[in-house]
Amino acid sequence: DTGVSQDPRHKITKRGQNVTFRCDPISEHNRLYWYRQTLGQGPEFLTYFQNEAQLEKSRLLSDRFSAERPKGSFSTLEIQRTEQGDSAMYLCASSLSWTSGSLQFFGPGTRLTVL
């Protein structure tokens, strides 16, 4: 399967713990996006990478959140000192910069539950 993959698919943690999610984009896709989706709502943009550079961060991304894409391939999203309000589906998407209209391909997401 050459689509976007995310790991883990599900994560249950206790409040105050740190969690890290991984996203592997489609090979050769230089753009990578993270979104967060709460139940019954549309996804909300969190952050964007072009290659290894993090070029945009949403105000939703508090200082407890950090994202990296060290070699311009896979990306990680870490949440420190998790809170119950962090419970959501975290989606990763990738695209090629020269395609028109931002054809983003989404991974299956990581569902985080904070107890």
Place this chain on the structure above:
Amino acid sequence: TQLLEQSPQFLSIQEGENLTVYCNSSSVFSSLQWYRQEPGEGPVLLVTVVTGGEVKKLKRLTFQFGDARKDSSLHITAAQPGDTGLYLCAGVGGATNKLIFGTGTLLAVQP
């Protein structure tokens, strides 16, 4: 804050019925996309509309982009249970092409 409002929020219909989902914004978008999402999965792109007034058809699905590129609609003819899912519109925003998603329409088609 979501900039795209979808209506209705929920829709439960019988197999064979027709339906329309609306996506409205006060902002102009260079393009607008429609996605379908099933539980526990990521959104899957259905269509991209770029030109004001554009109409695209995908089998029983018809998508329209408003003349002013602020709104869009999705019409499904003769709905089937397999159409069940969360339908999302998304505007493409800014130099990074991030997606600004609508509030979503949850469709349930009963056999």
